[in-house]
Amino acid sequence: MEGQRESxxxxxSSRLAFIxxxxxxxVGLGNIWKFPYIAGENGGGAFVLVYLVCIAVIxxxxxxxxxxxxxRGRQSPINTMRTxxxxxxxxxxxxxxxxxxxxAGFLILSYYSVIAGWALAYVFRTGSGLFTGxxxxxxxxxFTSMVxxxxxxxxxxxxxxxxxxxxxxxxxxxxxxxxxxxLMPALFVLxxxxxxxxxxxxxxxxxxxxxxxxxxxxxxxxxxxxxMGHAFxxxxxxxxxxxxxxxxxxxxxxxxxxxxxxxLMDTLVALLAGMxxxxxxxxxxxxxxxxxxxxxxxxxxxxGHMDYGAFFGMLFFVLLVFAAWSSAISLIEPAVAWxxxxxxxxxxxxxVVAGLVTWLFGLMTVFSFNLWSEFKPLSGFEVFRDSxxxxxxxxxxxxxxxxxxxxxxxxxxxxxxxxxxxxxxLGMGDRFFYPLWRFLVRYITPIAVxxxxxYALRDIEAIQYILNAIGxx
Ligand code: PHE
Numbered sequence: 246m247e248g249q250r251e252s253x254x255x256x257x258s259s260r261l262a263f264i265x266x267x268x269x270x271x272v273g274l275g276n277i278w279k280f281p282y283i284a285g286e287n288g289g290g291a292f293v294l295v296y297l298v299c300i301a302v303i304x305x306x307x308x309x310x311x312x313x314x315x316x317r318g319r320q321s322p323i324n325t326m327r328t329x330x331x332x333x334x335x336x337x338x339x340x341x342x343x344x345x346x347x348x349a350g351f352l353i354l355s356y357y358s359v360i361a362g363w364a365l366a367y368v369f370r371t372g373s374g375l376f377t378g379x380x381x382x383x384x385x386x387x388f389t390s391m392v393x394x395x396x397x398x399x400x401x402x403x404x405x406x407x408x409x410x411x412x413x414x415x416x417x418x419x420x421x422x423x424x425x426x427x428l429m430p431a432l433f434v435l436x437x438x439x440x441x442x443x444x445x446x447x448x449x450x451x452x453x454x455x456x457x458x459x460x461x462x463x464x465x466x467x468x469x470x471x472x473m474g475h476a477f478x479x480x481x482x483x484x485x486x487x488x489x490x491x492x493x494x495x496x497x498x499x500x501x502x503x504x505x506x507x508x509l510m511d512t513l514v515a516l517l518a519g520m521x522x523x524x525x526x527x528x529x530x531x532x533x534x535x536x537x538x539x540x541x542x543x544x545x546x547x548x549g550h551m552d553y554g555a556f557f558g559m560l561f562f563v564l565l566v567f568a569a570w571s572s573a574i575s576l577i578e579p580a581v582a583w584x585x586x587x588x589x590x591x592x593x594x595x596x597v598v599a600g601l602v603t604w605l606f607g608l609m610t611v612f613s614f615n616l617w618s619e620f621k622p623l624s625g626f627e628v629f630r631d632s633x634x635x636x637x638x639x640x641x642x643x644x645x646x647x648x649x650x651x652x653x654x655x656x657x658x659x660x661x662x663x664x665x666x667x668x669x670x671l672g673m674g675d676r677f678f679y680p681l682w683r684f685l686v687r688y689i690t691p692i693a694v695x696x697x698x699x700y701a702l703r704d705i706e707a708i709q710y711i712l713n714a715i716g717x718x
Contacts, residue, residue: 250317250318250319250320251319252319252320252492252493253320253585253586254416254492254493254582254585255416255493256493256494256495257493257494257495259495260495260498260503263490263493263494263495263498263503264503264506264507265425265426265429266425266490266493266571266575267312267481267487267490267503267507268425268429268506268507268510268511269425269429269568269571269572269574269575270481270486270487270490270571270572270574270575271479271480271481271507271508271510271511271572272429272432272510272511272514272568272571272572273357273568273569273571273572273573274357274360274361274364274565274568274569274572275475275478275479275515275572276479276511276514276515276518276568277514277515277518277540277565277568278360278364278537278539278540278565279475279478279479280296280475280479280515280518280519281518281519281522281523281539281540282535282536282537282538282539282540283471283475284296284456284519284533285523285526285532285533285534285535285539286533286534286536287463287464287465287468287471287472288460288463288464288468289455289456289458289460289463289523289533290454290455290456290457290458290459290460290463291459291460291461291463291464291468292463292464292468292471292472293456293457293459293472293519294459295464295468295469295472295473296472296473296475296476297512299472299473299475299476299693300476300479300480300508300511300512302685302689302690302693303473303476303477303651303689303690303693303694304476304477304480304482304508305504305505305508306655306682306685306686306689306690307477307482307483307651307654307655307686307690308480308482308487308504308507308508309500309501309504309671309682309686310654310655310657310658310659310686311482311483311485311487311488311491311651311654311658312487312488312490312491312494312500312503312504313491313500313658313667313670313671314326314329314488314491314654314657314658314662315487315488315489315490315491315492315494316491316492316494316496316500316670317329317662317666317670318488318492319492320492320582320586321343321485321489321492321579321580321582321583321585321586322342322343322346322347322485322488322489322579322582322583323340323343323344323347323579323583323587324343324583324586324587325343325488325492326339326340326342326343326657327339327340327343329657329662330657330661332666333661333662333663333666335657335661339653339657339661342650342653342654342657343485343579343583345484345646345649345650346483346484346485346486346488346579346650347484347485347579347580347583348646349483349484349642349646349647349650350484350485350486350576350577350579350580351577351580351599351602351603351606352606352638352641352642352646353478353484353576353642353643354409354573354576354577354603354606354607355603355604355605355606355607355609355610355638356607356609356610356635356638356639357569357572357573357576358402358405358406358409358573358603358604358607359398359401359402359405359607359610359611359635360537360569360610361405361566361569361570361573362398362400362401362402362404362405363391363392363398363401363541364562364565364566364569365401365404365405365562365566366391366397366401367541367545367558367562368559368562368563368566369559370387370545371545371548371554371555371558371559371561371562372555372556372558372559373555374555375387376545376546376548376549376554376555376558377549377554377555378549378550379545379546379549380529380546381529381530381531381542381546384542384543384545384546384549385538385542387545388538388541388542389538392538392614392615393614393615393618394615395611395612395615395616398611398614398615399608399611402604402607402610402611403604405566405569405570405573406600406603406604406607407600408570409570409573409574409577409600410577410596410597410599410600411596412570412574413574413577413578413581413592413596413599413600414592414593414595414596414597415592416592425571428564428567428568428571429510429568431560431564432514432564432565432567432568433514433517435557435560435561435564436514436517436518436521437517438557439517439521439544439547439561440517440520440521442521442547442551443520443521443522443523443524443525443547444524446528446547446550446551447523447524447525447527447528447547448524448527448528449524451523451524451527452519452520452522452523452524452525452526452527453520453523453524455523455527455533456516456519456520456523465704466700466701466702466703466704467628467701467704469697469700469701470644470697470698470700470701471643471644473644473648473693473694473697474640474643474644474645474647474648475643477643477647477648477650477651478642478643478647479511479512479515480507480508480511481572481575481576482647482650482651482654483646483647483648483649483650483651483654484576484579484646484647484650485579485650486575486576486578486579487575488579488654489575489578489579489582490575490578492582497672499672499673500670500671500672500673501671501673501678501682518540521544521547522539522540522543522544525543525544525546525547526539526543529543529546531543537635544558544561545558548561577596577599577600577603580595580599581595581596581599584598584599609634609635609638610634610635610638612634613633613634613635613636614633614635617633617634618633620633620634621633622634622637623637626705627704628704628705644701648694648697648698649694651690651694652690652691652694652695655686655687655690655691655694656691658686659683659686659687660687664683667683
């Protein structure tokens with residue numbers, strides 16, 4: 246490859262290191278906390294199927310595009326887009342893609358950190374044996390009392406943001422690489438233990454049917470958008486996290502192979518989490534659509550009843566915190582890399598600045614579960630009738646900003662970058678796979694994203710009204 250740039254922030258020590266870091270970014274609260282609760286809210290099987298199709302057809306090709314752009318630019322997403330747009334003679338406006346990603350990262354991390362704080366709190370709650378022998382009601386009331394206390398949520402949020410910034414301040418390769426190496430396999434093992442428990446004592450069959458038997462009558466148009474948005478969210482796509490990690494990737498690594506490996510691992514973790522949680526939901530007569538508290542209201546029941554439950558429970562939440570930690574780092578890395586490149590800050594100062602901003606944004610989510618729990622800013626729209634500020638933040642980022650970012654990444658990689666550049670960077674020969682990838686990102690992914698956007702508009706009343714008026718429904 247010619248004209249290789251070098252990153253001023255360093256490079257991953259190996260291909261494995263990148264896979265681990267990217268998996269660390271992808272696997273997180275999205276898989277274990279969010280996937281089960283949104284699958285539950287959107288009726289299960291059909292939702293899961295759409296999500297899996299989106300991973301395969303949209304997620305993997307866009308991940309390759311994003312890693313490729315990152316490695317070619319070798320800078321923060323903002324500067325990478327600036328450099329590549331100039332090099333490929335695309336318009337200057339492409340730099341906005343980098344900016345939008347930085348904004349999305351701040352917004353996502355602001356609520357991500359609050360939820361990670363819950364997981365942190367649960368390390369101590371499970372570890373102390375608080376759940377031993379409790380029924381579903383008892384477990385639920387512990388959750389409710391936690392989230393209704395803003396001070397407590399704020400304290401955990403503050404701790405988690407601090408943890409994140411400490412690692413970010415120390416730089417990419419050292420800390421992140423080492424931690425992920427053994428934590429990810431441990432998380433895997435523990436999920437298997439939980440699935441085993443669900444197999445023995447939950448309504449396993451019913452749980453599997455809920456997850457894997459598609460019933461399209463249960464899936465709304467908005468549900469399809471949520472499934473697609475989640476494919477982006479769970480793979481960390483569309484906001485520059487994977488791009489910035491790609492910028493630290495050694496030049497010789499096959500982008501296709503690593504992207505597929507990361508996507509498969511991520512999907513497996515989500516499905517395992519679902520298989521652990523839904524049997525417990527049904528065995529205890531709980532609601533699959535219980536919302537963001539779902540895992541905190543189900544898994545502790547299992548831990549409260551299994552042998553060594555306090556130990557396993559504590560271990561599980563410790564691993565969940567680590568999974569969230571390695572994702573959080575990647576959410577803020579694009580912003581920090583930019584502050585270092587353009588503002589001449591040290592990594593430490595950049596991390597402090599970014600941390601403070603995120604912490605402030607996080608207050609919106611902290612209050613959404615207590616002081617503002619009745620505040621539903623868009624309740625005029627049927628789809629957002631019950632949405633708190635936190636729900637709306639999540640909707641805006643995961644279902645709108647990330648797919649839009651991903652769409653633009655696909656367009657840039659396949660319409661703006663020359664064939665020669667992408668062929669050179671992907672390095673997978675000119676035969677079958679390269680043309681397939683190019684076809685997918687040129688046509689299929691952009692069209693799919695746009696169609697899902699348009700389809701979801703059916704669920705927005707104002708639009709329905711207009712469609713009715715002009716006679717199309
Ligand atoms: N993929 C992470 C998760 O599933 C969240 C994330 C989104 C991280 C976007 C980085 C960028 O938890």
